[in-house]
Amino acid sequence: MADAANNKIDEAKLDAIVSRAIGDLSAGYGGVMVSLGNRLGLYKAMAGAGPLTSHELANRADCAERYVREWLGSQVAGGYVTYHASSGTYELSPEQALVLADEDSPVFIPNAWAVPASMWADENKAVEAFRTGRGIAWGDHDGRLYCGVAAFYRNAYKASLVAEWLPALGSGIEKKLRTGARVADVGCGHGHSTVLMAKAFPASRFHGFDIQPESIVEARKVAEVAGVSDRITFSTARADDYPGADYDLICFFDCLHDMGNPVAAAAHTAKAIAGDGSVMLVEPFANDRVEDNVSPVARIYYAASTTICCAHAISDGGHLVLGAQAGEARLADVFRKAGFSRFRRALETPFNLILEARL
Numbered sequence: 001m002a003d004a005a006n007n008k009i010d011e012a013k014l015d016a017i018v019s020r021a022i023g024d025l026s027a028g029y030g031g032v033m034v035s036l037g038n039r040l041g042l043y044k045a046m047a048g049a050g051p052l053t054s055h056e057l058a059n060r061a062d063c064a065e066r067y068v069r070e071w072l073g074s075q076v077a078g079g080y081v082t083y084h085a086s087s088g089t090y091e092l093s094p095e096q097a098l099v100l101a102d103e104d105s106p107v108f109i110p111n112a113w114a115v116p117a118s119m120w121a122d123e124n125k126a127v128e129a130f131r132t133g134r135g136i137a138w139g140d141h142d143g144r145l146y147c148g149v150a151a152f153y154r155n156a157y158k159a160s161l162v163a164e165w166l167p168a169l170g171s172g173i174e175k176k177l178r179t180g181a182r183v184a185d186v187g188c189g190h191g192h193s194t195v196l197m198a199k200a201f202p203a204s205r206f207h208g209f210d211i212q213p214e215s216i217v218e219a220r221k222v223a224e225v226a227g228v229s230d231r232i233t234f235s236t237a238r239a240d241d242y243p244g245a246d247y248d249l250i251c252f253f254d255c256l257h258d259m260g261n262p263v264a265a266a267a268h269t270a271k272a273i274a275g276d277g278s279v280m281l282v283e284p285f286a287n288d289r290v291e292d293n294v295s296p297v298a299r300i301y302y303a304a305s306t307t308i309c310c311a312h313a314i315s316d317g318g319h320l321v322l323g324a325q326a327g328e329a330r331l332a333d334v335f336r337k338a339g340f341s342r343f344r345r346a347l348e349t350p351f352n353l354i355l356e357a358r359l
């Protein structure tokens with residue numbers, strides 16, 4: 001085919017990109033199966049159970065066997081479940097269970113598939129946005145986006161925020177949190193980060209702010225369930241005019257790049273923070289240059305940034321549309337312009353940059 005159509009085609013390069021594209025397509029189909037396995041409790045029913053027949057799994061998960069058998073085939077084909085041909089049984093290893101069945105594991109993935117599901121559902125909005133240049137507000141997306149984002153980050157926050165990220169700040173903030181600090185969590189979404197900090201530091205007081213009222217309602221529920229409503233308030237507020245002053249710690253978790261005017265948000269923060277306070281800025285991991293952001297993680301972030309982060313920032317005024325792959329240099333520039341004199345990388349993980357700004 002290639003010879004006839006165009007003799008400049010390099011067959012090896014063609015094979016490589018075709019097999020890459022088929023692998024990606026396969027992952028897309030696999031994502032639907034992962035979501036079903038999660039929603040139907042199939043992975044949980046397999047975790048720790050040893051080898052199971054499709055009938056045994058169907059009984060355990062209260063599902064129809066013929067569907068379960070076909071789903072199991074998809075899992076074996078994708079390497080998510082092991083098949084024992086001699087006994088006709090299927091098994092989830094402890095490692096597979098950590099990724100697919102254990103909701104508290106930092107590497108639990110299924111909920112993350114809710115984000116591309118929402119992106120597909122909103123594809124027409126994205127087409128319209130590309131054509132017109134108009135934005136799409138955070139609150140105008142398919143509902144799966146919010147739970148997907150909250151769940152995607154929640155486990156990383158749970159594993160690392162209190163144990164590693166806060167101690168890495170250079171301002172002795174952890175000590176202050178233990179004795180009683182004043183904390184703002186700006187762009188808090190469903191409030192998982194705020195609640196985790198409030199659980200760990202009962203002597204401190206926490207204030208979560210978000211532009212989206214629905215997220216604030218959800219965040220209050222999360223705090224109620226966690227039993228920390230006595231030390232948290234959640235309010236609808238913009239990052240450039242949230243109330244309060246003299247905060248010892250002001251956090252931005254995965255949200256500064258979503259804002260239409262991040263410099264105004266940082267400038268307001270410069271006024272709201274105590275003289276010796278710290279800003280903790282948690283952003284998607286990124287290097288400063290496009291050519292250095294070539295990885296599966298960067299691909300996820302650039303894609304989400306295209307239809308979600310940039311789209312929201314444009315709808316929010318679009319003064320500076322950082323995108324989710326802004327990188328440390330651009331983020332530092334935002335805080336410099338806002339009047340902060342110190343900015344440093346406290347930590348990095350494969351998914352996040354943990355940065356600190358001080359006056």
Ligand SMILES: C[S@@+](CC[C@H](N)C(=O)[O-])C[C@H]1O[C@@H](n2cnc3c(N)ncnc32)[C@H](O)[C@@H]1O
Pocket residue numbers: 138149150153186187188189190191193209210211212215237238239240252253254255258259260312316
């Ligand atoms: C990707 S979500 C992150 C939510 C949460 N911090 C987390 O880590 O799960 C970004 C959040 O920023 C909020 N946001 C966007 N622009 C904002 C603004 N100008 N002021 C306050 N919040 C804003 C959105 O409503 C959304 O909840």
